[in-house]
Amino acid sequence: MRLGDRIAEVSVDDAVRASVSYDQLRTGDDGLFWLETRPDAGGGTTVTRWRPGEGKRDVSPVGFDVASGVHAYGGGSFAVAEGTLWCVGGDGLYRSRRRDDQVELIVPGCFGDLTVGDGELLAVRESGQGDELVAVSLTAAPKVRTLVSSLGFLGAPRPGPGWLAWTAWSERAMPWDACELWVAFYSSRGQVGGAVRLAGGPEESAVEPRWGPDGALYFVSDRSGWWNPYRWDGHRVEAVAPIAGECAAEPWELGYASYGFLDDGRVVVAVQEGPRHRLVVIEADGIIRPVDLPYTSIKPYLAVRGTTVALIGSSPTVAPQVAIVDLADADPQVEVLARSEHAGLDGARVSTPTELRVRMASGREVLALVYPPTGAAADWQAPVIVRAHPGPTASCLLRLDWQAQFFTSRGFAVVDVDYLGSTGYGRVFRESLYGRWGLDDVDDCAAVAVHLLSAGRAVPGQVFIRGASAGGYTALHAVAQDGPFAAATAVSAIVDPDRWAQTVPRFQRAHAKRLRGGAGRVRAAAVQRPVLLIHGTADEVAVVEDVRELADELTSLGMAPEVLLLADVGHYVASSRRAGAALEAELAHYRSVMADAAND
The missing domain is CATH 3.40.50.1820 (Alpha/Beta hydrolase fold, catalytic domain)
Structure with missing residues (x-):
């Protein structure tokens, strides 16, 4: 979109149509996927896929609103595995096989934070009695089993090599006030054992666990006063790099991804400083290198693959976009995949x-x-x-x-x-x-x-x-x-x-x-x-x-x-x-x- 050529009143219809929202960007088995909410189409939310040479297209069934009500604000409402879309609707967990464009209700209930593991789907299930972490087999007749239960809240089930990590907080706290990080021994189709709290407590919020390519567990903690990245190598927890900014968003929703790993092990992070966001790369030696981008706002949904990071970015003159940034060279290349713009503007x-x-x-x-x-x-x-x-x-x-x-x-x-x-x-x-x-x-x-x-x-x-x-x-x-x-x-x-x-x-x-x-x-x-x-x-x-x-x-x-x-x-x-x-x-x-x- 070209901006700055003419002054005219922005019509109500144009303002609404241009307010397309992109969320929950993530990599899948054959491309990038994200949610699109389109106010001019009744506010429904669809899953969109982008693949090189093909462009973008909706992959969730027509008329099906992908939305999670877990913890009231939702999050992590879809995942893609083995050519199948798993998504959350108003009354449960669904499976959609692309060949027939139909959805099948797998389990009734309130689900979120869908995560693909080794031959199974992990998720948070909420009820009036508390939360559960559940595993769903990726089979023709899926079976559901409970891994962890809590009278409070659970989030971020993240399987690693022989481990499962997750977050937990009390019903007397909010996750940005007091959130704990737990790990336990785990194997696919097995049960968890030997659970240990690694971080978090009454005065610390530890969020967004993610297993790195080095086998370590990374997470973000505000123990320093700022949400900053840390890593656990199986023996001790250490800071990755001190940053005077927020390296995580306030966790109103499940499924945030404020950082990720490039194929060479470097960590790419979205950092908020006041009203501004910036993207940085943390080198192996801890040096923090800023990435020059045309965006001043970045949503907490980074999807990293190889030398590229996909993000949802915007600025005061750029409407929200889904873009891929290639970080292979010092001069990053930006490719825009989708724009929330309207021809009338x-x-x-x-x-x-x-x-x-x-x-x-x-x-x-x-x-x-x-x-x-x-x-x-x-x-x-x-x-x-x-x-x-x-x-x-x-x-x-x-x-x-x-x-x-x-x-x-x-x-x-x-x-x-x-x-x-x-x-x-x-x-x-x-x-x-x-x-x-x-x-x-x-x-x-x-x-x-x-x-x-x-x-x-x-x-x-x-x-x-x-x-x-x-x-x-x-x-x-x-x-x-x-x-x-x-x-x-x-x-x-x-x-x-x-x-x-x-x-x-x-x-x-x-x-x-x-x-x-x-x-x-x-x-x-x-x-x-x-x-x-x-x-x-x-x-x-x-x-x-x-x-x-x-x-x-x-x-x-x-x-x-x-x-x-x-x-x-x-x-x-x-x-x-x-x-x-x-x-x-x-x-x-x-x-x-x-x-x-x-x-x-």
């Missing part, structure tokens, strides 16, 4: 961000990405939309977001804030929001807004805040006090942390309990500005009843909010078939507030 100019750092009274800095109105002059002044990301452990990322461009092409500035609790700044920063949720995150977003007003960038009375999920809670509390915001949009919002801790899926209950204790429930009587509530009726993470109750309370107080309830839509509104309706409602909300202010 060809030649459209985009707004590119600048980094803004605002110092708080405590002395720490808050980083924000400021997207000016598309085509704005250097001295621009505009209405501003401050966005509080979800999580709240997520972060603002330097990648092309057509839904942000939808607003910048209409004269708004969009500002993403890495408030306290975000990932990309180390363990201490990530944990500092516990017990302060709804307070420090709100203060950080407000400080950025006040700075933009003081600098003459934001138009007084036209500064808005929006957030999704945990960010929706932030947005609602931001307008429940005096501050710079004229209105709020809350998408899939959490309203009452105490009630949420009871209704949230079991994976996230520990998170809810650690976060709460700050601002408490969003009280309708405290809300001082207009609110738009957007929520899916099928949301299982933040139930719609809480939002309905808040809307009723606001209405009874004479502050009736705008409400958009999306039938049969889950927690992820932006990737649903109703994403366009949500964008239109949000734009209308801001314009209505601006019009009312102009008429006063």
